[in-house]
Amino acid sequence: MQDSNTATQIEDEIIPQLDTAYHSILMAVDSSDHSNRATDDAIELGQLYQSTITASHVYAAQMHDMRFKQMEGGLPEQFKEEDELERQRDIHDSLITKGLSIITDSYLIQAENACKKTGLIFKGRSLEGKNYKILVNEANNGHYDLLVMGSLGLGAIAGSTIGTVCERVVRRSTVDTLVIKQPQRSIKDGPIVAAIDGSKQSYAALITAFNLARQWQLPLKVVSAFDPYYHYVAFNKIAGVLSDEAGKVFKFKEQEQLHEEIIDDGLAKIYQGHLDVAEQMAEERGIEIETHLLSGKPHHAIEEYIDRIKASLLIIGKIGIHCDDELDIGGNSENLLRNSSCALLLTQREFTPPVELIAETTTTWSTQSEEAMRRIPPFVQNMARATILRYAQAEGHTVITASIVHEATKNMCPAGMKNLDNLVDAATAAKQAKESKSTAGAFNMDWSAEADEILQQVQDNTLRNNTKMRAEKRALTEKSTIVEVDHILPFVVNPSLKKELPSPSSSKCPFSSMGKLEDSMEEVDLPWHQDALTRLEKIPEGTSRNMTKKAANAIAQQQNIETISLEFLENILSIFNSGSKKVIINLTWTKDAEAAIAKAPSMVQGMLVQEIEAFAKRENLTAVGFETVQLVKKKWTDEGYFHLDPDDSRSSSPPHPDPLPKGEGTNG
Numbered sequence: 001m002q003d004s005n006t007a008t009q010i011e012d013e014i015i016p017q018l019d020t021a022y023h024s025i026l027m028a029v030d031s032s033d034h035s036n037r038a039t040d041d042a043i044e045l046g047q048l049y050q051s052t053i054t055a056s057h058v059y060a061a062q063m064h065d066m067r068f069k070q071m072e073g074g075l076p077e078q079f080k081e082e083d084e085l086e087r088q089r090d091i092h093d094s095l096i097t098k099g100l101s102i103i104t105d106s107y108l109i110q111a112e113n114a115c116k117k118t119g120l121i122f123k124g125r126s127l128e129g130k131n132y133k134i135l136v137n138e139a140n141n142g143h144y145d146l147l148v149m150g151s152l153g154l155g156a157i158a159g160s161t162i163g164t165v166c167e168r169v170v171r172r173s174t175v176d177t178l179v180i181k182q183p184q185r186s187i188k189d190g191p192i193v194a195a196i197d198g199s200k201q202s203y204a205a206l207i208t209a210f211n212l213a214r215q216w217q218l219p220l221k222v223v224s225a226f227d228p229y230y231h232y233v234a235f236n237k238i239a240g241v242l243s244d245e246a247g248k249v250f251k252f253k254e255q256e257q258l259h260e261e262i263i264d265d266g267l268a269k270i271y272q273g274h275l276d277v278a279e280q281m282a283e284e285r286g287i288e289i290e291t292h293l294l295s296g297k298p299h300h301a302i303e304e305y306i307d308r309i310k311a312s313l314l315i316i317g318k319i320g321i322h323c324d325d326e327l328d329i330g331g332n333s334e335n336l337l338r339n340s341s342c343a344l345l346l347t348q349r350e351f352t353p354p355v356e357l358i359a360e361t362t363t364t365w366s367t368q369s370e371e372a373m374r375r376i377p378p379f380v381q382n383m384a385r386a387t388i389l390r391y392a393q394a395e396g397h398t399v400i401t402a403s404i405v406h407e408a409t410k411n412m413c414p415a416g417m418k419n420l421d422n423l424v425d426a427a428t429a430a431k432q433a434k435e436s437k438s439t440a441g442a443f444n445m446d447w448s449a450e451a452d453e454i455l456q457q458v459q460d461n462t463l464r465n466n467t468k469m470r471a472e473k474r475a476l477t478e479k480s481t482i483v484e485v486d487h488i489l490p491f492v493v494n495p496s497l498k499k500e501l502p503s504p505s506s507s508k509c510p511f512s513s514m515g516k517l518e519d520s521m522e523e524v525d526l527p528w529h530q531d532a533l534t535r536l537e538k539i540p541e542g543t544s545r546n547m548t549k550k551a552a553n554a555i556a557q558q559q560n561i562e563t564i565s566l567e568f569l570e571n572i573l574s575i576f577n578s579g580s581k582k583v584i585i586n587l588t589w590t591k592d593a594e595a596a597i598a599k600a601p602s603m604v605q606g607m608l609v610q611e612i613e614a615f616a617k618r619e620n621l622t623a624v625g626f627e628t629v630q631l632v633k634k635k636w637t638d639e640g641y642f643h644l645d646p647d648d649s650r651s652s653s654p655p656h657p658d659p660l661p662k663g664e665g666t667n668g
Contacts (some may be wrong), residue, residue, distance in 0.1 A: 018204055018351045020211040021049040022146040022176070026125075027053045027137055027364055028169075029107045033084060033183035036149025039111050041187045041343070042148040047122045048215050054144070055111035056125040058134045059100040101126065132168040140174045148178045156424050172330045179337065179344045180342065182312075187343045189312040190218035195302050195336075197224060198274045200350035201317025205467045206278055207351055209315045210287050220289045224271040225298035225332075227469040228477075229491075268293065268531075268566060273390050277353055278321045295567055296490065309344045310423060316348040358542035368402040378408075384409065445472045454488050467491045477529070478563050486562075526553050531566040535573075544600045544608075546570070547642060587613050592626040596633075607642075615644055 003402040017521075027042040039055070046053050048482035049525040108124035117120040127134045138176075148171065150160045162179075162209055170177050178187075181616045194209035198201040206222065213220035219265050275291040294301035306314055320330040329337070337344060365373075376384045385562050447455070451471070471488035480487070528536070540546040556564050597608050612632050615626050635644055 018207045018349065020208045022046075022051050023049060024054070024144045025051045025146045025148060026054045026056060027111065027177075028135055028146040028147070028149040029057050029111050030150075031107050031110060031155050032150060032182050034152045037183045037186075038148045038150045038178075038180040041178065042119065042146075043118055044146075044186065044188055045113060045146070045178075046115075047118055048212075048619040049146055050120070051146075052121045052123065053111075054123040055108050056127060056135065056138055057104045058106050058127045071434060089391055099366045108138075113116045131170075133163045133167050135165070136172040139169070139177075140172075144175055146178065147173055147177045150180045150183075154266070157645070160434075167337070171585045174348065176345065176349065178348070181341060181343050183351070185312055185342075187313040188216050188218070190216070191221055191309060191311055192218050192313045192315065193221045193223060193302075193306055193311045193342075194278075195223050195225065195298075195314065195316045196274050196278055197321045198270070199317055199319070199323075200352055201319060202274075202279075203281075203323070203353055204349040204351040205315045205317050205347045206281065207344070208284065208345070208347055208349075210285055212315075213289075214287060215585065216283075220282075220287065220291050220650070221292065221305075221309065221311070222275060222282075223292045223294050224274045224278075225301040225304060226267045226271040227294055227297050228267055229473050229607055230297075233466055233469045233473070250361045268295075268570075269390075270386055272570060273386070281353060281591035288597050292572055293567060299332040302332075302542075303339050303341070304335060307341055311346060313343045313346045314340055315347065318348050344502060365400045366402065368403045369400045372405040373431065445483055446481065448485065450485045451483050451488050454492060456483065458492070476567075479527075479529075509520060513529045526556050526562065526564055528564045532564050532569045535569055539540055540599050544604055547636065548604075551642075585609055585613070587616060587621070588623040590623065590625045593624045593629050596626055596629040611644065612643060618645065 022045055025042050025046055025209055027038055029039060042053060045051065048521065082112070104126045105124075109127065112122045113122060124140060127138060135149075135382060138144075149166055151166050152160050153163050153165060166179060169178065180187075187539055192209055194202075194206045195208055209220055209222070270518055272293050275293060278289065279291060292305065294305060296304075297370060302314070303310075304366075315335065318333055319327050320332060337346070346373070373385065373388075388400060388405055388408040393403055395404075397404055455464060455471070456470055458467055463649050467488065470491045471483050474490070475481075475483045475487040478487070536545060539548055552564055552569055555572065556568065561568060595603060596614075600608055612624055612629055615632050616628055621628065632644070636642060
């Protein structure tokens, strides 16, 4: 990883800038555990940017004075004499007004003493009034660019996740806000997670995450989450209310078919596209990141992910890509504010990635292409447009024509469909095939007894119906005619009903057991979803594709995954890509040796280089020639092991490699 000076110089020269520094930090203090941790974390951030730190506490003397006046009627008789009443008023005024002021000053002195140890400039703000209103006014007065506060204060009780003051302030704050959730953990503990959805604020959050991860030398995980189940639920609800006549006018079955085909493939591609942009941005800045595509209700999928990896800080945009002008906080951000287990930094800064990463700024549409777009159903036009733009960018086009629209939409369609016309024809054929089934009957699936037992334990009727349809959608996606336990478990909230589900990214090495599984397991070719097979076919035919397929089958079987999905395959490819980027060439390679692996995808080239060089070194070679590459490829094919070193624990003790033929080596 580059040092900060080198990385900063690179950014200054070739990378669009976003000022990620927090020059002036406001922190809310009340001496609670959450507030004390917020003070420590604010100072940690302040030291990165040499910020001015301002501590503020709001006390409500006027409110207490009003409450005392309201309670005067309930005082004992001896206190109702006017002289005595006036004396009590003076005492109360002195205790409350002066006492609260003294308490506030004590909080500020505590914060000042913490700042003095670092040499940061400190300011104290003793404020009076309604707590959340006064704090919001102070945060938004233009003097600050970050507010730091605890999610809970002195009024916290068991089970509390966020206090009313914190929630009200976050909604109304116009500056970035850091909310501290774990008094026992520093935001520097790591790892850091950035969640992106393609919005300008999420990309600004990503750059802030880049900066903090680099400065603190922490692992950075970047996630993008989408919900492929919502639309299935929605269409089922629509089906339940449409009359036969309305269904014909709406062309429900055609709409459903179009929507499902594009949603199932298109959503994953769009959100994977956000991660691809993030990887390119990270590479330009010399930052190492790990990306993950999450499926499910976005906020819930992110909550589960940060719990699983024990993140210390989640950085997100305050509003997302689907926001409107009146929105104060996005739905997913609001849920994460309430439910996330780690500290949450909500940014309101905006950043648009370079034009070479965002195709919208570099492409135009022909009249014919716009006409072709109008044939796509309105509810998926934005999604289709984004996919077409990415396709055009990847192919180097700056003007999108009708032929490009058809070529790009072919990639969005299932196998066997060549273009948008085929998609419409397929929808019509699907309608004819299902004519014998009633609208209600089309969605009735069989459930195993175990899965149905879990479903019936969901008490809320609305939640139970939605859970039912999401599980059915998952079963249909996996081409199952029966809803099993594994189909419903991801959507069950009750932890006692869940079991630990395997993660496609849990293998330390993607090729670790590609040739031989555990003794108790039999190597089999698992069923693959069509979209996963389509993605596999994009890998050049030969060694790379065969090894990828073997690795996917082996890892899936080890993790008890019965069908290989596109998401599972993409996670494996992401691991390949991450590993390849870290490899450094140490030996001299002849040109024909380089050419022999040049056609391999970049995501595996690094690993190929590493294994071929390791083989060459074991044979005491100082260079890699064409014959060396060909011999290693043959061994991979014949022996079924990627790691040919007999001492490599990642393989299952393959036989020692045969020696190279005499004469091969340094001169290729």
